[in-house]
Amino acid sequence: MPKISKTESESTEEKIKEAARKVFMRKGFSGTRTRDIAEEAGINLALLNYYFRSKQKLFDEIMQEKFKKLFGVIIPILNDATTSLETKIELVVSGYIDVLSESADLPIFVLNELRKENTSIVQNIPFDKVIFQSSFMKQLKERRSDINPVHFLISILGMTVFPFVAKPMMLFSGLADEDSFTLLMKERKELIPIWVKAMLEST
Known part of the structure; x- marks a missing residue:
């Protein structure tokens, strides 16, 4: 194979990864x-194999990107000791809605592939340290020691993420179109923190 310049190499590698993102999202690991x-990508198979020796290696890189996108929003917010619990709630909700508005299929893709155990990346994420020992969890325990923090976090994520999981059904059934769904998500940025704060204040 002719010598490839660094610029050409980076361009080709990114072209392959962009193609892989589309195909994996469309077909999943097993179907690709x-x-x-x-x-x-518009290249021959030999060139793809030159950059990525296996489908698994390429898939793991894409999954790592997806995990960073999905968890990269929440982890810094949860661990910021300078912000209040209420501010963290607002930032988590707003951040996730922004990310998922750009990649609505992201949670379904990640959950499907994790269920199939196609990647070991999740095993390398220190959930205990970055989430369960986070500033968010400490503030919640100080504020409401009677609330199970796992339930609390799941409730926030459920209210934020589930509408994007349900989006295809909403569009198909006529409950929403693209414009009204976008408006709903904009409204939920304001509403979800209000609902969550009400949970904190309930007796």
């Missing part, structure tokens, strides 16, 4: 062939 990715 490396040939599908090569065709999507």
Whole structure:
């Protein structure tokens, strides 16, 4: 194979990864062939194999990107000791809605692939340290020691993430179109923190 310049190499590698993102999101790991990715990228299979030796290696890179996108919003917020619990709630909700508005299929893709155990990346995420020992959890325990923090966090994420999981059904059933769904999510940025704060204040 002719020598490839650094610029060409980076461009080709990104082209392959962009094609892989599309194909994996569309077909999942099991349904994707490396040939599908090569065709999507407009390159031959030999060139794809030159950059990525296996479908698993390429998939793990894409999954790592997706995890960073999905958890990269929440982890810094939860661990910021300078903000109040209420501010953290507002930032988590707003941040997730912004991310998922750009990538509505992201949670379904990640959850489906985790369920199939196609990647070991999740095993390398220190959930206990970055979430369960976070400033958010400490503030919640100080504020409401009677509330199970796992239930509390799941409630926030459920109210924030589930509408994007349900979006195809909402569009298909006529409950919303693209414009009204966008408006609903904008409204939920304001409403979810109000609902969550009401949970904190309830007796």
